[in-house]
Amino acid sequence: MCEVDRSARQLPAVEGAADVNILTVVDVTKRYGHVVALDGISFSIRKGSITALLGGNGAGKTTTLSILLGLLIPTSGSVTVFGEDMLLNRYCVLGRMNFASPYVDLPKRLTGRQSLNVYGHLYGLRDIKNRIARLSSDLEMQPFLDRPASGLSAGQMTRLMLAKALLNEPDLLLLDEPTASLDPDTGDWVRGYLQRFARETGGTILLASHNMGEVERLCDRVLMLRAGIIVDDDSPSDLIRRYGRQNLEEVFLDIARNRRTGTLQGKSQ
Amino acid sequence: MSAPGTEAASRAPFSWRRLMAINLRHLYVLRSSWPRILELAYWPTVQMILWGFITTFFTQHSTWLSQASAVLITGVLLWDVLFRANLGFAVPFVEEMYARNLGQLFISPLRPYEFVVALMMLSGIRTLIGVLPASLLAAPLFDVWVYGMGLPLIAYFTNLIVMGWSIGLVASGIIIRNGLGAENLIWFSVFLLAPVSGIYYPITTLPTWLQPVAKILPSSHVFEGMRAVLFEGRFDVPHLLWAIGLNFVYLALASLFFLTMFRSARRLGLILHQGE
Numbered sequence: 001m002c003e004v005d006r007s008a009r010q011l012p013a014v015e016g017a018a019d020v021n022i023l024t025v026v027d028v029t030k031r032y033g034h035v036v037a038l039d040g041i042s043f044s045i046r047k048g049s050i051t052a053l054l055g056g057n058g059a060g061k062t063t064t065l066s067i068l069l070g071l072l073i074p075t076s077g078s079v080t081v082f083g084e085d086m087l088l089n090r091y092c093v094l095g096r097m098n099f100a101s102p103y104v105d106l107p108k109r110l111t112g113r114q115s116l117n118v119y120g121h122l123y124g125l126r127d128i129k130n131r132i133a134r135l136s137s138d139l140e141m142q143p144f145l146d147r148p149a150s151g152l153s154a155g156q157m158t159r160l161m162l163a164k165a166l167l168n169e170p171d172l173l174l175l176d177e178p179t180a181s182l183d184p185d186t187g188d189w190v191r192g193y194l195q196r197f198a199r200e201t202g203g204t205i206l207l208a209s210h211n212m213g214e215v216e217r218l219c220d221r222v223l224m225l226r227a228g229i230i231v232d233d234d235s236p237s238d239l240i241r242r243y244g245r246q247n248l249e250e251v252f253l254d255i256a257r258n259r260r261t262g263t264l265q266g267k268s269q
Numbered sequence: 270m271s272a273p274g275t276e277a278a279s280r281a282p283f284s285w286r287r288l289m290a291i292n293l294r295h296l297y298v299l300r301s302s303w304p305r306i307l308e309l310a311y312w313p314t315v316q317m318i319l320w321g322f323i324t325t326f327f328t329q330h331s332t333w334l335s336q337a338s339a340v341l342i343t344g345v346l347l348w349d350v351l352f353r354a355n356l357g358f359a360v361p362f363v364e365e366m367y368a369r370n371l372g373q374l375f376i377s378p379l380r381p382y383e384f385v386v387a388l389m390m391l392s393g394i395r396t397l398i399g400v401l402p403a404s405l406l407a408a409p410l411f412d413v414w415v416y417g418m419g420l421p422l423i424a425y426f427t428n429l430i431v432m433g434w435s436i437g438l439v440a441s442g443i444i445i446r447n448g449l450g451a452e453n454l455i456w457f458s459v460f461l462l463a464p465v466s467g468i469y470y471p472i473t474t475l476p477t478w479l480q481p482v483a484k485i486l487p488s489s490h491v492f493e494g495m496r497a498v499l500f501e502g503r504f505d506v507p508h509l510l511w512a513i514g515l516n517f518v519y520l521a522l523a524s525l526f527f528l529t530m531f532r533s534a535r536r537l538g539l540i541l542h543q544g545e
Contacts (some may be wrong), residue, residue, distance in 0.1 A: 002422035032537070063538065068374045072538040094378045095279020096271040103541050105369035107294065114297045122377040124278020131272065164373070170271040201270070 022047045022172060022204055023068065028077030030063055032227075037063045039228040040077070045172075045206055050198055051217040052236075053208040054248075057258040061208035062103065062226070065174050068206070069099055078219030081172065095123055100165035101176035108150035112141060114161045115149065116167060123168040135163040139193065155186035162190065166197065173197075175207040179214060187211070191218055212249040222248070224255050231255055279378035280495055287379050291387035292394070295361045299395075313349040313403035320345045321411040326398035340499045342413045344468045346404050347495060350426055351466075351488055352459050353399040354433020355440070357392030359455040362441045366449055372541040381531050385524065388441075389434050396430060418495075421504050425491045428512040430522055432487045433459070438523035465491045474486065487512040487519070 002222050005030065021044040030038040037061045045051055053061045066072035067079060070090035079086040082093045106115045113132060120128030134182065139159045144152055158179070165173060178194065179187035191214055198205055209215055215222060216236045224232040224239075232255060236248050243251045253259070278284060325337040334428055344370060365371045374384065407413040440454040465472075465479060472480055483489040490538035494508040534540050 007523040019402050033516065062541070066541050071372060071535060071540045073532070073536045081384075091282075091378055091380060092280050094376060095277075095375070099373075099376050101541075103369070103373040106373065107298070107364075107368045108369055109298045109301065110294065114294075118297075119373075119377065120288045120373070121286045121293065123272070123275050124281075124286060124378065125272055126274040167272075168275045169270065171271050212362060217498055245360075260404040 002083075005200045009012060010191050020047045021045060022082055023206070024078075024080045025064075025068070026078045026080075026249055028064075028067060028074045028079060030060075030067065030072065031075045036228050038067075038074070041225075041228070041230050042077075043223055043230060043233065045204060047171075047204055048198070048202050049221060050194075050205040050207070050219045051221045051223060052219040053206065053223050053225060054210075054212075054215060054252060058227075059225040059256075060174055061225060062101075063228075065099070065101070065176055065208060066207070068099070068174060095168060096170075096171045097174065098165040098168055098170040099176075100178060102180050106149050106160060106164060109148055111148055112145045112152075112163070115160070116163060125168065126244045131167060132163075135166060139163050154181050155183065158182055158186065158190060162193070169201060169203075171203055173203055173205045175205065175209075177209055177211075178207060179211060180210070182183055187214070194218060212247065212252055218247050224252075226231040227260070238241070276290075276314050280378070281378075283383060287377075287383050288387040288390065291374075291384060292390055294393050295364070296394075297362075306398060309353075309399040310402045311400050313346065313353065314406060316345050316349060317342060317403040317407055318410065321366070321407065321413075324411075338411060339415075340496055341412045341469055342407050342411055343415050343418070343494060343495060343499060346400060346407070346415055346489065347425055347429055348463070348466070348468045349400055349403070350396055351429040351433045351436075353435045354430040355395040355459050356433075356455065357395035357399075358388045358434050359440050359444075360395075361388055361391050362437070362494055363444060363449065363452055363455065371445075373452030375499065375540055377475065381528055382524075385527065388437070390432060392437065393430060396433070418498050421494065421498050421509075424509055425495055425512075428487055428491050428509075431516045435516070435519040435523040436462075438520075438527040442523075442527040443532045446530040446537075448539070462486060462488060465489065484511075485515065487515040490515070512526070517524070 024044040025044070026042050027040045028038055028042070029036070029040050041064065053064060063164050067074050068081070068086065070086050073087065082096060084092045085095070110118070116132045116135070117128055120131060125131055136142050139162060141159055141163060143209065144156050146216070149157065152160065162178070165175070179190050182190065194205060195218060197203060207218070220235055222234060222239055223230055223235055234242065239251050240246070240248060243254055245251050245254065278286070321342055324341045365374065375381070404415050407415060436458050437455070440458050444451045465475065465483045466486055467475070467483055471494065472489050473481040475483055480500055490508040490512040494505045494512070497503050497505040497508070
């Protein structure tokens with residue numbers, strides 16, 4: 001029960017402080033039979049940060065996000081979000097989190113407004129109508145908010161999914177490939193919006209992406225995953241410097257292909 | 270800072286608002302599609318008309334059956350309550366899987382047991398939409414007024430709905446664990462029970478070795494009770510108590526089964542990747 005765990009919360013008076021970890025993953029392993037999807041990963045996420053989870057296909061990014069959301073039970077290890085154990089008390093914190101991904105959808109027969117209304121009730125929002133109006137304005141959704149989702153373009157659908165993910169003004173926003181399948185213009189618009197969201201609300205973002213330009217622009221930290229292991233962890237600029245590369249894409253290829261490792265000299269903490 | 274009220278709402282272990290949200294999501298779909306509403310009422314009506322005419326024919330050729338038209342038509346309608354209750358539970362569940370919306374729902378504060386209760390409410394609504402027109406039509410067409418049964422009808426209706434939920438829970442549990450390939454379970458699981466439920470005949474008609482199977486089904490006790498009311502004009506309390514007791518046990522077991530399958534799906538990472 002949430003009430004019991006409230007007393008055990010690890011973020012009492014200092015929750016507003018910028019250096020507070022709002023998410024802590026300790027030695028998380030996920031096995032499917034003999035297949036090891038995650039192999040003892042550990043990391044923490046600071047409040048207000050934008051962190052990228054990078055890795056090739058099958059590296060464990062979506063598995064990690066699923067565990068953080070409580071949709072997947074790890075084989076071992078612990079996940080603490082806002083001081084609550086996600087394996088035992090995920091409902092205590094799910095109201096402060098949200099998620100958008102191409103792996104999930106919204107009902108195609110419902111209009112955007114109807115879907116947002118349903119989720120507004122699920123999250124217990126006090127003033128759903130105004131919240132939808134605000135998001136609709138911010139995300140420029142008025143022209144299609146009352147159309148069934150089945151008739152929306154990829155860009156419009158991304159905005160709707162983003163609106164659903166921001167509905168409860170989450171303190172922790174998890175995104176899986178937020179700009180996949182978007183044209184460069186719409187992708188750029190979404191990235192700009194996420195930057196504004198983080199800056200204006202102080203919200204924390206953890207995103208999995210294959211778009212290195214996006215990560216360089218948005219993120220202040222990168223967790224590099226390969227075969228279920230975190231093989232590097234640094235800011236984009238420091239990763240580029242340590243690997244002696246021009247951009248993050250080259251670093252990504254070095255790591256994904258196991259070509260070389262970045263020197264730990266000068267690694268930022 | 271998350272939106273006002275959301276954290277407190279998330280911590281509440283049970284929320285009517287979350288139940289209503291799930292209902293709202295499916296009522297939006299129902300409201301916007303008259304063919305769906307028509308489809309809900311279509312089969313019960315067609316079944317009732319078909320069986321009505323069959324019994325009309327037989328009543329003109331048999332003295333026993335001259336008393337039986339009400340029994341057969343009421344049997345058809347009550348059987349449809351069970352069938353619709355199962356569909357009313359399992360179809361919205363499968364729709365969430367097809368819509369790839371299950372992952373979205375379960376990253377919200379919605380609890381699995383709240384989801385189950387919401388689906389039960391939806392099942393009730395869909396069953397009423399389906400069976401009400403057919404039951405009313407039976408009066409002008411065949412002079413059968415099922416509501417003349419009075420309170421026993423409510424008891425039988427409730428028991429069949431609860432049994433439909435149990436079947437829907439088991440079918441949904443298997444589907445969430447094994448994927449949409451198991452979808453047909455929703456349709457044939459109920460029909461599997463039809464021959465041993467004694468809908469149109471007393472369970473003593475069944476072979477002796479099959480009768481114990483009928484006796485452990487709440488539906489067979491409901492239909493025996495229905496015949497007692499319509500043929501003998503008496504309310505058979507023992508049959509009703511058997512139906513209630515068995516339903517209580519099956520609903521508890523089915524709920525446990527569904528929640529176990531749901532947890533198993535979480536362990537295998539199936540919730541996020543469900544869909545076509």
